[in-house]
Amino acid sequence: MITHIRFKVPGMTLQQIYYALTIAQTKSMNKAAEQLFISQPSLTNAIKELEKETGIAIFRRTNKGVIKTNEGEEFLMYARQVYQQYELLAGKYSDAKNIKRKFCVSTQHYSFAVRAFVETVKRFDTTKYEFAVREEKTYNVIDDVSGFKSEIGIIYMSDYNRRIIEKMLRDKFLEFHRLVECKAYVYMWKKHPLANKKSITLDELRDYPCLSFEQGEQESSYLAEEILTDNEYPRTIKACDRATMLNLMVGLNGYTLCSGIICEELNGADYIAVPFEDDGANRNSVMEIGYIVKKGSELSEIGMIYIDEVKRYLNNTKTEVKNEQRYSMEAFEKI
Numbered sequence: 001m002i003t004h005i006r007f008k009v010p011g012m013t014l015q016q017i018y019y020a021l022t023i024a025q026t027k028s029m030n031k032a033a034e035q036l037f038i039s040q041p042s043l044t045n046a047i048k049e050l051e052k053e054t055g056i057a058i059f060r061r062t063n064k065g066v067i068k069t070n071e072g073e074e075f076l077m078y079a080r081q082v083y084q085q086y087e088l089l090a091g092k093y094s095d096a097k098n099i100k101r102k103f104c105v106s107t108q109h110y111s112f113a114v115r116a117f118v119e120t121v122k123r124f125d126t127t128k129y130e131f132a133v134r135e136e137k138t139y140n141v142i143d144d145v146s147g148f149k150s151e152i153g154i155i156y157m158s159d160y161n162r163r164i165i166e167k168m169l170r171d172k173f174l175e176f177h178r179l180v181e182c183k184a185y186v187y188m189w190k191k192h193p194l195a196n197k198k199s200i201t202l203d204e205l206r207d208y209p210c211l212s213f214e215q216g217e218q219e220s221s222y223l224a225e226e227i228l229t230d231n232e233y234p235r236t237i238k239a240c241d242r243a244t245m246l247n248l249m250v251g252l253n254g255y256t257l258c259s260g261i262i263c264e265e266l267n268g269a270d271y272i273a274v275p276f277e278d279d280g281a282n283r284n285s286v287m288e289i290g291y292i293v294k295k296g297s298e299l300s301e302i303g304m305i306y307i308d309e310v311k312r313y314l315n316n317t318k319t320e321v322k323n324e325q326r327y328s329m330e331a332f333e334k335i
Helices: 014-026 029-036 040-054 070-092 113-122 138-148 162-171 241-252 301-334
Strands: 059-062 065-068 101-107 130-135 152-157 176-183 185-189 210-213 237-239 254-258 271-275 287-295
Touching: 014 029, 014 040, 014 059, 014 065, 014 070, 014 176, 040 210, 040 241, 040 254, 101 113, 101 138, 101 176, 101 301, 113 130, 113 138, 130 301, 138 152, 138 162, 138 176, 152 162, 152 176, 152 271, 152 301, 162 254, 185 241, 210 241, 237 241, 241 254
Parallel strands: 101 130, 101 152, 210 237
Antiparallel strands: 059 065, 152 287, 176 287, 185 254, 185 271
């Protein structure tokens, strides 16, 4: 808890900023007061004073907790930047030797994103840094980067969801940077009845359950992590994590639609990605995978290393996929 800071950003203290950020994170005055080790009336008075000084209502109190107003959302965006800079300053010049620098990534359920994170962490002394990687629902990835919980978020866009995702990013003051484009693949267990096919149509998949990641309260086909969500799938099963998804592939001959960029080191070698074959009624679509950051921000040293690792892995995988497709086609033509 910060109790000694008297430095002021015109009309407000860092302590007040910290209080407001804690309330935004916990979404509750009571929980925030407990976390800050102060009484709720003291916290309420501090926020009222801050709102008076800024001339805006930062929060709206409801029966379900505390909600940020539109003006409050913008204020908190700048407040987080101010407080983040204070933490960097304190970490660099503080006498305390146990302050660790933080680096966090939030991502949709991509094994390559976790693999790149692993390679990044290997470069640093983990006694001096605090690392975190979060495989999240789409909305949470966006919210994490917007709320400074993570420096970088990994998501995808397509023609189907682009308008919705871009609006969410604009509203959260975020920007998208493309990493790679790819078409849809059917990801399944290697012993699946369709695993040996050169390509697979949607009609051939109708007898098997389509697996997708649950998106919680924000459940929407526009927020789905899987491509081609505008098609109709007669059998669907939701999962919350990658391990469960893989188990369902084995136990139920389930499948999911993905980018085809698979990390065997993390997922294991028992799974295969087969190209999705479109038809007149069910067209394929380009999957554009990229990373999101705060608008106008510069990546930290660790952030740049992480993105370099992601690009290196994607480039290597893309080359391997092209070679594999070429060899498969040559073998097919010889039959």
